[in-house]
Amino acid sequence: MxxxxxxxxxxxxxxxxxxxxxxxxxxxxxxxxxxxxxxxxxxxxxxxxxxxxxxxxxxxxxxxxxxxxxxxxxxxxxxxxxxxxxxxxxxxxxxxxxxxxxxxxxxxxxxxxxxxxxxxxxxxxxxxxxxxxxxxxxxxxxxxxxxxxxxxxxxxxxxxxxxxxxxxxxxxxxxxxxxxxxxxxxxxxxxxxxxxxxxxxxxxxxxxxxxxxxxxxxxxxxxxxxxxxxxxxxxxxxxxGDATANILGAGIVEPGTLFDVAGTASVLSIVTDRFATDTRHKMLYMCPHAAPGLYFAMAYVNGGGLNLRWFRDQFGQVEKLISEADGENVYQRLGRMAEKAPPGAGKLLFLPHLGGRVCPNNATVRGAIMGLSWGHTKNHIFRAILEGIGYEYAYYLKACRDLMPEFRPKRIVGIGGGARSRIFKQIKADILGVPYMSLDREECGTLGAALVAGHAAGLFSDMAATAESFTRPTGEAVSPDPERHAFYQPLARAYVTMLESTQAVFDELAAIEDFVPSERAMAAE
Structure with missing residues (x-):
């Protein structure tokens, strides 16, 4: 058999x-x-x-x-x-x-x-x-x-x-x-x-x-x-698609559930039972779910998770971090650095679109750090990178609520490397005001694909019910802190203001040609 x-x-x-x-x-x-x-x-x-x-x-x-x-x-x-x-x-x-x-x-x-x-x-x-x-x-x-x-x-x-x-x-x-x-x-x-x-x-x-x-x-x-x-x-x-497989493999089949893929891209999705399109913010992609009759609204930061690797490689003193880690990996060590900075990172804002903005699209937008002072440290900057993803998610969540006013998220379920970070989960829970849950399995994409294969072969008659039965939460959910949630709201609004007000600067930078030395200058060198 x-x-x-x-x-x-x-x-x-x-x-x-x-x-x-x-x-x-x-x-x-x-x-x-x-x-x-x-x-x-x-x-x-x-x-x-x-x-x-x-x-x-x-x-x-x-x-x-x-x-x-x-x-x-x-x-x-x-x-x-x-x-x-x-x-x-x-x-x-x-x-x-x-x-x-x-x-x-x-x-x-x-x-x-x-x-x-x-x-x-x-x-x-x-x-x-x-x-x-x-x-x-x-x-x-x-x-x-x-x-x-x-x-x-x-x-x-x-x-x-x-x-x-x-x-x-x-x-x-x-x-x-x-x-x-x-x-x-x-x-x-x-x-x-x-x-x-x-x-x-x-x-x-x-x-x-x-x-x-x-x-x-x-x-x-x-x-x-x-x-x-x-x-x-x-x-x-x-x-x-891989996002579709991850959502199915994670057992996210209940309308209204938020889902965070904290990987190479930073992806926030919400499952819904109707096809509704975001013509207002032009931010959300409405994609068919693998399970019949369901869809999910998705928005993402292009290479959001790569921002952490960029910081690690350029500013993290990787060899030192590894040698001092005592069993921790580099990202756990960086997370401990972020915990040493206060919520809000000393009113430091980080724009995470180093590869251009996708949702909605704007190819000229790039990354930025705003609010720097001499009092800021690497700890503040790395926490600001994590919080920048959280503020972007808050903007996505607003678009979801505007599109589906009846939407009241009860929890956010996360997978990927970022879902293993205690500080990253807490930051997202605090900014969004929603409990953050991890699953008892880290790998959901291959399971989602396998569920599709099993349904095709007649092994699983109901993909949605089977997916739900295969996955369980692990540990207790990370609950949002009400005081931190209230503190983060004006910062989330300031993030949107920064995102929208810097467009002219990015457009001007994009119009400037890269410097190419003249033949005379190259000969002199």
Whole structure:
């Protein structure tokens, strides 16, 4: 009897694969770090072959470690990065490197899309940003020779799944969980908006068919079986986006629940049972949930978690931190530094958009620290970085309440590295005024993908109920302190004022060309 399912998470920083039993227990798991290329400013790419190889390697490692017979694996599904783009040719080969969600080359086409912004938001569920619509227009207009070779635009998870199944370009698909970031979809009806597609001059034949996450798109080929250790013929489900997989794997299926993914991106989501679009703030993406009948409103800081790594690498004296850690990792040590600074970090405000603002999009915005005095220390600055994410979340929460006035959050559930930080959880709870809970499992993405695979294979008839039964809170929730919550509110308002009032400065900076020494100056050197 087939009683195991396999989920593979194709993340920004690496590929994680896990094998789960029918009761949600991990039989084995494996991870392989990703290679990210920054060939020039604004360009962020990954090699699709490397990503595929990491999926193959981790699947093989999991099967070998578990000792489970391949015939007992009922199905497999992949989840992946949501705002990036894979460009396929007619034979399922890649025409370009993976166009990452961190890549901002498409920025000039966002204002073009904004000419129909209200219609795009109402139809697809999200505003133009560094995502599918602008990326497709970039390839069409900047590289017409490449655009001509592209048979289909699709997602990273779709690419890996289709390669495992031996698909051709005409078989390309996108599951509906990605549609909120597409700009060209009629998301509530799971189809393409032909009027928008025609308005922006895209070839509709280059768009993939839209499927449910649990649709079986093919089966593991004999060649892939030899490479991975899976049984030939193992069903492959369409899969879903990584945020979607995390929400499902965390058991977040109750409308009104807040969900924090404190990872490479800082993502705040709320589950809802209706498709409602944020045409006022243009901040939230309304995405289909993996569970039928549900959606989630999502907003995120592009590389929010990278801000902590940036501070660590540039100002954290890493070697000293490691040598003094006494069993703590670097981020725990940095958290202890933040605890030494008072709430509000001495009225220091940090703008966390070092990679540009995504929700709503503004490519010229960058990071900033405001309120510095000679009395501030590294402790204050690092706490201000954590609080900056909290203030940004407070702005997202306001947009959620404006969109859904009936919304009364009872708790926020967190996963990712930031959800292990005591101080980070307390700061978010205090700023938002909502208890912060962690889960009894750190890995939710692979479980979400595995749940989709199990539903596709008939192992789990009700994904939502199964997901809820697999995950439990761990420990007591971090409760907000009423005094600190009240103290943070004017600072959260000041943060929004800083964000909105510095736009002219960022625009002016963006217009200044980078300094390039003249030939004469270079010769003199």
């Amino acid at each position: 087939s009683s195991y399912v396999l989920g593979c998470d194709l993340g920004t920083m690496g590929t994680k694969t896990a094998l789960y039993s029918a009761n949600g227990r991990v039989a084995a798991e494996a991870f392989q770090e990703s290679k990210i290329c920054y060939p020039r400013p604004s360009v962020v790419e990954q090699d699709p072959d490397d990503i595929f190889a990491s999926a193959v390697a981790t699947i093989r490692a999991v099967i070998e470690q578990s000792g489970v017979h391949p015939g007992q694996i009922a199905g497999i599904a992949f989840d992946g990065q949501m705002a990036g783009m894979i460009n396929l040719d007619a034979n399922w080969g890649v025409v370009t490197p993976y166009d990452s969600w961190l890549d901002t080359r498409c920025a000039r086409y966002i204002p073009v899309l904004k000419m129909r912004e209200s219609e795009i938001i109402a139809s697809s569920g999200g505003a133009p940003s560094f995502n599918h619509g602008a990326k497709m227009l970039f390839w069409k207009n900047e590289h017409p020779e490449i655009y001509a070779r592209i048979a289909k635009f699709t997602m990273l998870s779709s690419y890996v799944a289709g390669r495992m199944a031996g698909l051709k370009g005409e078989d390309a698909f996108i599951d509906r969980s990605y549609l909120g970031l597409s700009n060209f979809a009629d998301t509530s009806n799971s189809c393409w908006n032909t009027d928008l597609v025609e308005t922006f001059g895209l070839d509709p034949k280059k768009l993939p068919r839209i499927v449910d996450p649990w649709e079986i798109i093919g089966a593991v080929t004999p060649e892939m079986a030899r490479l991975t250790g899976l049984a030939a013929g193992t069903p492959i489900a369409a899969g879903c």
